[in-house]
Amino acid sequence: MIRLADHVDRISAALNRIALWGAVLALLVMLLSASWQVVARYVLDAPPIWTEELSRRGMVWAGMLGASCAFRAGADPTLFPAMRHYRGGTGMALSLIRGAGVVIFATPVIWYSVFNARMDPARGFLGRSLNRQAEMLEIPMIFFTAAVPVAFVLIVIHMTAGILVRASGRLPANETPREDIET
Template sequence: MTAIERASAGLDRACLILAKLALGGMVLAVLLQIVARYVFDYPFIWTEELARYLMVWAGLLGATCAFRRNLDPVILRVPADAARVRIVITSIVLAATVLIFLGPILYHAFYGSNGTLARGFLMRAANRTSPGLGLNMALVSSIVPICCTILLIHLAARVVKGPTEQDQE
């Protein structure tokens, strides 16, 4: 196992744990909101916001886990007994597609359309605060470049590993 494959596996374990914690936290926040609203007739203003942010984090972290396990949606599955050339071309198209999709997202997370840091997604988010929790929105939004980076590491590990039967299922 190469270093990039070990890094991918370690990140996958961490993402899975964090996604599970985020889902559990989301459930607890919603339950707290239900109890506060219907039992005590005093709903909290921050529970819905917390559940929403945890849902975003859980979803994006879970997406990285799905990608690593080849459970993400695909348009075409290549059979395991396909010609080697077809399997390689499919892997190249997958890598190109992921790079074309994630490249601009990762770039614009830091740089704005005019190429300055001040206009990037995270810097604009840093200038805002969530109304209920008072969190800096850059903290909430930071999951976007984090997940893009993790997906690129998973892609690199997949490329280094080469196409396997699991990729073709």
């Protein structure tokens, strides 16, 4: 169990590093395209038509990848943040409840990204995006809409790694024990 937990945790950490770099890159794309829009509009008096759309697409990728990184780091919003500090059986039970919440929320998002209600992948969220073009950027929309299922798959991987690490008797890296909480 410990080897499996370590392996999945390493995969989660590697994917998190890639997602973090992707979020930073997307933020830079957003910042640079918005900056160019301002300069081109007010200094050159010739605003390009593609900068606003590229900024929006960069914002989506930065937000979705950033959300997955926040989940891994334990910086995501939660109603009961002290629950992460419990160890032992109580901590494991609370971690499984949190994991169930993640699965209940993420599964339909991932499922309907691939399939529609009739199990037709051509009519799923990504399938429909494959045939649509961005308004100002002549790029299929799937390159932008893929951010949603990618982020949710990453969150499920991070959640699985956290549960496996906790099941191996350790706390995940983003969780620290507190002395004032009994286990």
